[in-house]
Amino acid sequence: MTDTVDIRIPARSPRHRSERRFRLYGMAAIAVSLGFLALMVGSIVLRGTGAFQQAFVNIEINLPANKIDPDGTGDPLVIKKSRFGSLVKKAMRERFPEAKSRKEKRQLYKLISATAEYGVRDTVVANPKLVGTRASLWVRASSDVDMFLKGNISAEVAEDQRRVSDLQLGWIKDLHDKGQIEKRFNTQFFTSGDSREPEQAGILGAIIGSALTLLVCFLFSFPTGVLSAVYLEEFAHKGRINRIIEVNINNLAAVPSIVFGLLGLAIFLNVFGFPRSTPLVGGMVLALMTLPTIIIASRASLRAVPPSIREAAFGLGASKVQTTFHHVVPLAMPGMLTGSIIGMAQALGETAPLLMIGMVAFIVDLPGGVTEAATALPVQIFLWADSPERGFLEKTSAAIFVLLIFLVLMNLIAIVLRRRLETRW
Amino acid sequence: MNIQTHIEETVMPVPSASPTPIIEVRDTQVFYGEKQAIIDVNVEIEPNAVTAFIGPSGCGKSTLLRCLNRMNDVIPICRVEGSITLAGQDIYAPEVDVVALRQKVGMVFQKPNPFPKSIFENVAYGPKINGLTKHKLEMEEIVETSLKRAGLWEEVKDRLDQPGTGLSGGQQQRLCIARAIAVQPKVILMDEPCSALDPIATATVETLIDELREKYTIIIVTHSMQQAARVSQKTAFFHLGELVEFGTTEQIFSAPRQERTQNYITGRIG
Numbered sequence: 001m002t003d004t005v006d007i008r009i010p011a012r013s014p015r016h017r018s019e020r021r022f023r024l025y026g027m028a029a030i031a032v033s034l035g036f037l038a039l040m041v042g043s044i045v046l047r048g049t050g051a052f053q054q055a056f057v058n059i060e061i062n063l064p065a066n067k068i069d070p071d072g073t074g075d076p077l078v079i080k081k082s083r084f085g086s087l088v089k090k091a092m093r094e095r096f097p098e099a100k101s102r103k104e105k106r107q108l109y110k111l112i113s114a115t116a117e118y119g120v121r122d123t124v125v126a127n128p129k130l131v132g133t134r135a136s137l138w139v140r141a142s143s144d145v146d147m148f149l150k151g152n153i154s155a156e157v158a159e160d161q162r163r164v165s166d167l168q169l170g171w172i173k174d175l176h177d178k179g180q181i182e183k184r185f186n187t188q189f190f191t192s193g194d195s196r197e198p199e200q201a202g203i204l205g206a207i208i209g210s211a212l213t214l215l216v217c218f219l220f221s222f223p224t225g226v227l228s229a230v231y232l233e234e235f236a237h238k239g240r241i242n243r244i245i246e247v248n249i250n251n252l253a254a255v256p257s258i259v260f261g262l263l264g265l266a267i268f269l270n271v272f273g274f275p276r277s278t279p280l281v282g283g284m285v286l287a288l289m290t291l292p293t294i295i296i297a298s299r300a301s302l303r304a305v306p307p308s309i310r311e312a313a314f315g316l317g318a319s320k321v322q323t324t325f326h327h328v329v330p331l332a333m334p335g336m337l338t339g340s341i342i343g344m345a346q347a348l349g350e351t352a353p354l355l356m357i358g359m360v361a362f363i364v365d366l367p368g369g370v371t372e373a374a375t376a377l378p379v380q381i382f383l384w385a386d387s388p389e390r391g392f393l394e395k396t397s398a399a400i401f402v403l404l405i406f407l408v409l410m411n412l413i414a415i416v417l418r419r420r421l422e423t424r425w
Numbered sequence: 426m427n428i429q430t431h432i433e434e435t436v437m438p439v440p441s442a443s444p445t446p447i448i449e450v451r452d453t454q455v456f457y458g459e460k461q462a463i464i465d466v467n468v469e470i471e472p473n474a475v476t477a478f479i480g481p482s483g484c485g486k487s488t489l490l491r492c493l494n495r496m497n498d499v500i501p502i503c504r505v506e507g508s509i510t511l512a513g514q515d516i517y518a519p520e521v522d523v524v525a526l527r528q529k530v531g532m533v534f535q536k537p538n539p540f541p542k543s544i545f546e547n548v549a550y551g552p553k554i555n556g557l558t559k560h561k562l563e564m565e566e567i568v569e570t571s572l573k574r575a576g577l578w579e580e581v582k583d584r585l586d587q588p589g590t591g592l593s594g595g596q597q598q599r600l601c602i603a604r605a606i607a608v609q610p611k612v613i614l615m616d617e618p619c620s621a622l623d624p625i626a627t628a629t630v631e632t633l634i635d636e637l638r639e640k641y642t643i644i645i646v647t648h649s650m651q652q653a654a655r656v657s658q659k660t661a662f663f664h665l666g667e668l669v670e671f672g673t674t675e676q677i678f679s680a681p682r683q684e685r686t687q688n689y690i691t692g693r694i695g
Contacts, residue, residue: 308538316551317528
């Protein structure tokens, strides 16, 4: 007599059904989170890509020698001092002679950026041969024209509801028909600092500010964090005090960043008198914030070094310091670096503490050092998002885009470092 | 009461021909916090011989071994009482440099633990930190002799710059032995050196231990009674933290005086 052995999945098995259901839930959860991520990145990219392009207008401009460089020196300093604004305006009047009244002329000048004269100036300084000639130059269009060309201002709405008048629309159409207005890649966005004019504003100042801030942050937090972790993990007596310190460090990691900002304001600025709005103070505040992250990550990676390595070194007559710094720390270094980079990435996106120590100022010049006033990427985003001009909207998205790219890059570096260094284990 | 009598018997003088012991363990107690791991142990280790510590798990044999080069110092709750002397000097005396002690009393561990560095650096690390030589050529010589004595030279001489962790288990363990003898110790402690190795690698390491006896004093902790019988001249049997019996290996395995030893080697306890 043989028992029948049935190993097929029964038709109605609650066990199998619940397994399938659970899988479905899991996939749904992932789909939802990926969906939100795609939505966020998508909207940023959609809104931000416009900022990488900028409308330029072609003008025929007279560059009379007697106005720019009367003595024919060719000296850039002399050329720089000349007033190109009136020359640009004159070129615009020549292009559209129909603008007669002051009101019309004002509208005409508003077609191009208020900063267009600087563009002309820089071109002439770079190429002094242009002096005394009539040149055909591309100048920056105003933000309103730029917005109109990108479709952000509709011609359909009533004239008093939009920032481009019917008269200006006619001129733009004329320029467009003759190929004298076009969108180009906006290199200025990556090569200049902030500006009141959206068409002129760039992100380089904020990038440099962020880089300097992070540099200071790294220089303060990495050595301090790693040494604290090494001491607590390898040297300190593992008693109650050590545990209390550990708990407090963990708590410190959860303290809201604005509190660190206030601390920086109270200590670094008011007590020590460090210069306000500078990457030095910003970096120190962010270092306070990053320190717990680095200590926790470093302790974890020190703990992950097998005790057998310590024993091996001790057994050969290595002292505690030799064991720690010849063997344990090098083995824990990938983990420490990864932790630090992730901490740095957090610090890169941090805004609130920087607001507290005054890095929220409007700064046009590119910062040249850690003691010069600067702004940082997230603060720049905050500033632009706060601006009423339509042109800053796409700048905001573009800045977010740049910030995200830096964050992704840093996380990539962390992953690559970990992969690279850990293979030898 | 019973314990006391056992110990008195074990302290009985061993054959009179034995040379001056290099390590003497006298009335030693070891505590882990409240728990006593070693109870009143007395052992004399003969130089240039292999002494085996045998006994069931948790009998304190590894603990005692680690006391001999103060590896237990790393454990904060560990406390050692009594006296342990190396060539007449108390190793727990306050003026003792534990680093120098560990150079004289080397150690090989249960699991091969080469540093994740090259084979050369593994062997050269000990001589380097102990300042045995500053010259590159001398260092190369030390590495070569150590690897030769550990019987590994022929297998690795062409790939000294490759990581020590890339060797097979048995080779790794011999590398660890080479690393230990590179610092020119007097005594080598081996804590179950073959328990992670296959039979062939075990046989190689056992042959090596027998050869090393000529130059070094070796103390080996082992779970395998066959191994103790094969490699050692003296055997100490531990049970529940006490030294039950200590004598020549031949005597322990052929004519144990204690009933507990008898029971252990015949497989009735342990």
